[in-house]
Amino acid sequence: MRVFVAGATGVIGRRLLPLLTAQGHEVIGLARSYGAAVEVEVLGAVAAEADALDSGALSHVVKDAAPDAVVHLLTALPAKFNPRRRSRDFAQTNRLRTEGTRNLLYAAEQAGAKRIITEGLACIYEPNTWVPAAEAAPLWRDPPRQFAPVVAALRSLEERTRQADGLVLRLGQLYGHGTIYGRHGSFVRQVQAAKMPIVGSGDGTFSFTHVGDAASAIAAALHSHVRGALNVVDDDPAPVREWLPILAELLQAPPPKHVPVALGRFSAGEWGVAFMTQLRGADNTLARRVLDWAPHYGSWRQGFAAELTHAAHP
Known part of the structure; x- marks a missing residue:
């Protein structure tokens, strides 16, 4: 099968291409720059150079x-999120x-692609119930x-994917190499510095x-x-008050502090x-x-341990 991957040099793409x-x-991996094209080729794929926000250029390379x-x-x-400028941090991703x-989906249609798979998120379900959400659950109606x-x-993204008769994979909080939860990730560094508290109930x-x-x-x-x-997540959804202390212990970091919601709102915002x-x-x-698939790491407990065992002293 010929597979065109947009986002080929991202944290998932680097695992997917090989x-x-x-x-x-x-x-074929989409690359926005010469450097990204070289990385795509190192990963074993053929590079196609174009900007995803340039419809004409993208259509040309997908057709080819x-x-x-x-x-x-x-x-x-x-690589690091600023709680006071999250809207700006996500603006380009929202455009993509x-x-x-x-x-991309217009280009795929014009090129005759028969299979469309897009990356969504599993953290956008309507909150305030602790039963893990199945795919039919409503999405967040009034988010921060x-x-x-x-x-x-x-x-x-999901509506356009549906119209294209495609599949959205709603991913959980990504961890592993290159993510904020990776060995050198910004979240891990905040935990190591005792700057990541449990807010309110956790x-x-x-x-x-x-x-x-x-x-x-x-x-x-x-x-x-x-x-x-489809929800592509592990088998072990867990509240912050459970997983954050375990992560801190794994990193040999101080136990996370507990702070009231008002203080958390000041430092981390409503989001x-x-x-x-x-x-x-x-x-x-x-x-x-339906995919005959199972996560290699059934729980973040094993996955964090495998990724971060040697990260206690960066």
Whole structure:
């Protein structure tokens, strides 16, 4: 199968390209610059240079690639998030999920691609219930003001994917090499510096996904005919008050402090407080069944240990 991957040099793409080539696929990776093109080729794929926000250039390279399948992993997230400027930090990614998705799926249609897979998020379900969300659960109706454009962009991505008869993989909080939860990631460094407290109840429930498990789910989805949306997360959704102290212990860092919501709102904003206190986890039962897929790390407990055992003293 010829597979066109947009977002080929991101944290998932770097795992996905070698996996797909090892499985015998012909892989074409979108690259915005010469440096990215070189990285795509090092990863074993053919590079196609274009900006995803340039519809004409993107259509040209996708047409030349003549793919059977198109995978959309486009993001532009910073290595470190500033709680006071999260709207700005996500602005380019929101464009890629709206304009970029429109351009890419139009190009895929014109090129005759039969399979569309896009990257969504599993952290946008309506909160305030602690039962892990299945795919039919409603999405967040009234998210925090700063997070609202992110949810809106993801809704747009999902609607365009549905119209293209494609599949959205709703991923959990990504961890592993190159992520904020990786050995040198910004979140890990904050935990090591005792700057990541538990806010309020700490009931916000996170579903995690290792980058390798995200890649293996995409590879499995290429061989399926499933449409709609699937939660690609591990088996162990957990509240912040549970997983954050375990992460700190693994890093040999001080136990996280507990701070009231008012103080958390001052330092992390409404977005951070909502994630710490309201976030709803996701259920992966459907993805496991219809993709014949299972995460290598069934729980973040094993995954964090495997990634961070030697990260206690950076």
